[in-house]
Amino acid sequence: MKIRQLSLFLENRPGQLRFPCKVLGDAGIDIVTMSLADTAQFGILRLVVKEWERAKAVLDAAGVVVNVTEVLAVDVPDRPGGLAAVLDAFEQAGVGVEYMYASAARERGLHATLLFRLEDPDRAAKLLEAAGVKLVGPDELFARS
Amino acid sequence: MPTPVLESPIHDPAETLPVPERRALQAHRLQETVRRASAVPFYRDALGRAGATAEAVRSVDDVRRLPFTTKDDLREEYPLGLLAVPRGELARVHGSSGTTGKPTFVAYTRRDLETWSGLVARFLVAGGLRPDHLVHVAFGYGLFTGGFGLHYGIERVGAAVVPAAGGNTPRQVMLIRDLGAEVLVCTPSYALHIAEVAAAEGFRPGDLPLRLGHFGGEPWTEEMRAAIEDALGIRAFNNYGLSEVIGPGVSGECPYRTGMHVQEDHFLVECVDPDTLAHVPDGEVGELVFTTLTKEAMPVLRYRTRDLAALDRSPCPCGRTGVRMSRVVGRSDDMLIIRGVNVFPSQIEEALLRVEGTAPHYLIEVSRPGSLDEAVVKVEMRPSDFRDEMRQLQELHDRIDREIHAVTGVRMAVELVAPNTLERSAGKAKRVLDHRRTGRS
Numbered sequence: 320m321k322i323r324q325l326s327l328f329l330e331n332r333p334g335q336l337r338f339p340c341k342v343l344g345d346a347g348i349d350i351v352t353m354s355l356a357d358t359a360q361f362g363i364l365r366l367v368v369k370e371w372e373r374a375k376a377v378l379d380a381a382g383v384v385v386n387v388t389e390v391l392a393v394d395v396p397d398r399p400g401g402l403a404a405v406l407d408a409f410e411q412a413g414v415g416v417e418y419m420y421a422s423a424a425r426e427r428g429l430h431a432t433l434l435f436r437l438e439d440p441d442r443a444a445k446l447l448e449a450a451g452v453k454l455v456g457p458d459e460l461f462a463r464s
Numbered sequence: 465m466p467t468p469v470l471e472s473p474i475h476d477p478a479e480t481l482p483v484p485e486r487r488a489l490q491a492h493r494l495q496e497t498v499r500r501a502s503a504v505p506f507y508r509d510a511l512g513r514a515g516a517t518a519e520a521v522r523s524v525d526d527v528r529r530l531p532f533t534t535k536d537d538l539r540e541e542y543p544l545g546l547l548a549v550p551r552g553e554l555a556r557v558h559g560s561s562g563t564t565g566k567p568t569f570v571a572y573t574r575r576d577l578e579t580w581s582g583l584v585a586r587f588l589v590a591g592g593l594r595p596d597h598l599v600h601v602a603f604g605y606g607l608f609t610g611g612f613g614l615h616y617g618i619e620r621v622g623a624a625v626v627p628a629a630g631g632n633t634p635r636q637v638m639l640i641r642d643l644g645a646e647v648l649v650c651t652p653s654y655a656l657h658i659a660e661v662a663a664a665e666g667f668r669p670g671d672l673p674l675r676l677g678h679f680g681g682e683p684w685t686e687e688m689r690a691a692i693e694d695a696l697g698i699r700a701f702n703n704y705g706l707s708e709v710i711g712p713g714v715s716g717e718c719p720y721r722t723g724m725h726v727q728e729d730h731f732l733v734e735c736v737d738p739d740t741l742a743h744v745p746d747g748e749v750g751e752l753v754f755t756t757l758t759k760e761a762m763p764v765l766r767y768r769t770r771d772l773a774a775l776d777r778s779p780c781p782c783g784r785t786g787v788r789m790s791r792v793v794g795r796s797d798d799m800l801i802i803r804g805v806n807v808f809p810s811q812i813e814e815a816l817l818r819v820e821g822t823a824p825h826y827l828i829e830v831s832r833p834g835s836l837d838e839a840v841v842k843v844e845m846r847p848s849d850f851r852d853e854m855r856q857l858q859e860l861h862d863r864i865d866r867e868i869h870a871v872t873g874v875r876m877a878v879e880l881v882a883p884n885t886l887e888r889s890a891g892k893a894k895r896v897l898d899h900r901r902t903g904r905s
């Protein structure tokens with residue numbers, strides 16, 4: 320159920336975001352979701368793409384610093400209190416959240432899909448499924464986008 | 465009382481000559497050197513302009529009356545314009561590969577070569593070399609003084625030499641292991657490279673027979689010494705020299721490793737402010753200036769090395785009386801003054817080496833946007849050190865910031881940059897961009 324996410328190191332100066340996006344675009348690789356975290360000095364661009372191995376290879380070749388991590392995609396009911404209920408399940412299961420962001424894949428009125436970076440993704444996946452949280456696998460996530 | 469890292473004898477009684485006796489010897493030899501140098505048109509003119517004569521040199525302090533010699537002077541006298549003996553008396557020629565253009569040549573008589581190998585033997589013995597050792601020499605042989613200089617010094621001690629020269633590191637590791645070399649001679653950076661290759665081949669520290677290392681030919685840091693010693697399981701010693709003066713053997717460490725004893729019976733050392741050329745007090749960093757006292761083929765008067773170091777005349781427990789010079793902390797041509805503080809690129813390197821997770825690829829940019837200097841240190845990220853966490857990046861950034869401040873005493877802005885983005889000119893990294901000099905702010 321785990322999703323491979325690419326994390327890219329970015330210097331914080333103009334043009335830094337455009338370059339890796341162009342590299343992926345030129346290679347015909349679609350970006351499924353992305354999130355940018357940054358400070359005044361540097362940033363991390365997090366991407367989920369369909370062909371992560373090929374994406375990593377072209378980024379490596381272009382001199383971009385890339386790290387591969389595992390995240391979980393979780394369907395959160397698209398209604399007030401929906402996210403709170405999921406976070407509650409995390410807390411009950413004792414799963415720590417390092418960070419999270421929303422994916423573009425959303426089925427309006429049904430659910431939004433959020434990506435979570437958790438301390439121990441394998442253990443977290445088991446606990447969450449046992450708690451009735453709907454995890455979205457890569458195939459399903461890519462089919463929606 | 466410091467403890468020596470090993471026990472070793474003193475190779476030559478001249479190393480322990482009482483200071484007053486040696487000063488008398490130096491004064492006598494200085495006068496002879498000036499007399500010999502007067503045979504060279506270049507020095508005859510320079511001495512004439514300075515109003516200095518051999519007869520006027522009566523004490524060591526009279527060296528201050530003599531003119532300085534620079535690398536440019538040597539270049540202008542290409543190829544052998546500074547010879548003080550007839551060509552037929554030469555026994556060997558070496559050279560330094562000028563980073564810009566032509567090499568500069570240095571020449572030796574038979575007696576110069578004897579002197580030289582004796583000086584190399586002094587620091588090798590001080591650093592534990594024994595006649596029953598086998599020494600792996602991974603210095604380049606050729607015009608460069610490192611290979612042949614160490615080679616004949618080792619033979620002078622009576623030890624065995626494996627003249628491996630440079631290149632093909634896996635093969636060097638094999639030679640060291642199979643022949644059982646106890647001692648390694650090369651540049652410190654090549655020693656680290658040998659250690660890396662050995663580790664990649666599955667050797668652990670101490671697996672190779674090596675016990676001692678004698679490293680020189682380039683400036684290095686205490687941090688690098690610790691890294692080499694850990695990686696190879698050896699004791700590492702620093703030595704110093706430059707071809708214009710004689711080659712390796714100008715100075716070297718004793719078992720106490722609190723500086724390198726200058727072989728003062730053969731070289732007169734001064735430490736000067738690179739701008740005013742006035743002597744700096746002992747303990748302060750300045751440019752080293754050497755005058756040879758016994759060289760026949762090519763004596764040199766007050767040679768400006770551009771190497772920055774400090775001198776220490778306090779007594780050394782080893783019994784050697786030669787003044788000790790510190791590690792070379794930088795070159796006078798790349799010293800930066802930031803908000804009144806002297807900063808050397810080597811200090812940034814030292815700070816970066818203290819921080820795990822940064823390759824020593826960096827660029828210091830200095831500007832003066834208003835009335836105050838501002839310095840930015842750009843440090844390349846290594847892909848292997850990058851995780852998916854802002855916190856980890858922030859910690860790396862902050863550690864670099866703290867270490868640079870701790871080493872230099874100056875606050876500089878730290879920027880983490882992508883790998884291979886800093887300019888490298890002809891393989892050699894560019895370390896400093898001073899916009900105050902280029903006029904941009």
Ligand SMILES: [Zn+2]
Binds near residue numbers: 718719725780781782
């Ligand atoms: Zn000593």
